[in-house]
Amino acid sequence: MKNLLLCVLVVSVSLTVDAQIEIPQPSPTTTIKQEVGLTDVTLEYSRPSMRGRTIFGDLVPYNVLWRTGANSNTKITFSQPVTVGGTELKAGSYAIYTKPGESSWDVYFYTDTNNWGTPQEWDDSKVAAMINVPSLEDAMTTETFTLSFDDLSNNGATLGIKWANTYVGVPFEVPTDKMVTSAIDKVMNGPGAGDYYAAAVYYYSSDKDINKSKAWMEKAMSMMKPQFWHYRQMSLIYAKAGDKNAAIDAAKKSLAGAEAAGNADYVKMNKDSLKEWGAM
Missing domain, CATH: 1.25.40.10 (Tetratricopeptide repeat domain)
Structure with missing residues (x-):
């Protein structure tokens, strides 16, 4: 009986110790904050790595909805209304989903940001904007999935999606001119x-x-x-x-x-x- 109790105690202690060990996540999360003109834009996403795998057309199949990263939703938040592909997005947060193709991608801005991966049931009414953009071959291999803000200007930027040897750029416009003009008019009018x-x-x-x-x-x-x-x-x-x-x-x-x-x-x-x- 004593030996049995001792074994139970050893196992319990071992489990407790194991539960306290932290290990690196295979797809660590990151947050990027960028001011575009007068609009604050924040990206929150997880970053998987290639690890010798073939990515697009294999790990990430073509013409299939992808979470665009790993784990929970890749989320983008705008402090002001922005325009994507001619469609105005209200200020707020959106999940970014994509459907990668060999020559172009469909990129979706989805109003429900509380999914783990892709939604169990896709709801077209929650698609706030969709844009089709070219898929470009990148001479430099990107080991770890990367989102970036490229081509910054006062009036917009490009959301860059980069992994393996693929680069996709999603342009968006911000209302800087409208905001500044309104402020100027207000001041000049007294x-x-x-x-x-x-x-x-x-x-x-x-x-x-x-x-x-x-x-x-x-x-x-x-x-x-x-x-x-x-x-x-x-x-x-x-x-x-x-x-x-x-x-x-x-x-x-x-x-x-x-x-x-x-x-x-x-x-x-x-x-x-x-x-x-x-x-x-």
Whole structure:
């Protein structure tokens, strides 16, 4: 019995020790982050190696859907909408699937990124974009599967897929010009309502020039459809500027809006101020 218990203990200890041993993964994962124009793009994927095997047409069959890497989905994330093959992809994450061919590949951007490998059931409605691109022979052999961002410009880049002696480039466009043009137009047209409002509130709360705060608040209110919280700040600025009648008028508008919205906090704050200013 003692010998039996001793053997069980030895086996248990051995299993415990084995469970604590870490070994390298055959297809290690990697993450690449790249700024393309004003768009942040992130790639997350696993990297299998050739290890003497024939890759395309054998390990990776032609004209069969491939996970494009190893293990879980190869995933690409865009911080802004981008365009692939004339199709706009919304900002967000996509799984990259491919169907390698001898002369060209079909490349799919798939909205479901929670698959291990390829989906058990392919859903065409989840294909956000598909593009067919040439497959090029590469004179240099790439031992380990590699994704890269190539041909970077302000307006786009090429997602490079490289393994063995094959290179595939997937071009995509980013909305840099649209974003910069919009920013230029905004600046050149002067501050917006939000800018005037933020400046007014900051000057009020920081005990800076209250007359500037008042002027900016009036400008902001003239450029927007004011809500009850806007009128609340306006009433406080008027009161601090010594214009009690205008403060009371703004507080009453804030109170009415807060009551309509069922916002008890603003109802109480406005009633307290109106009592303080002798209007209730």
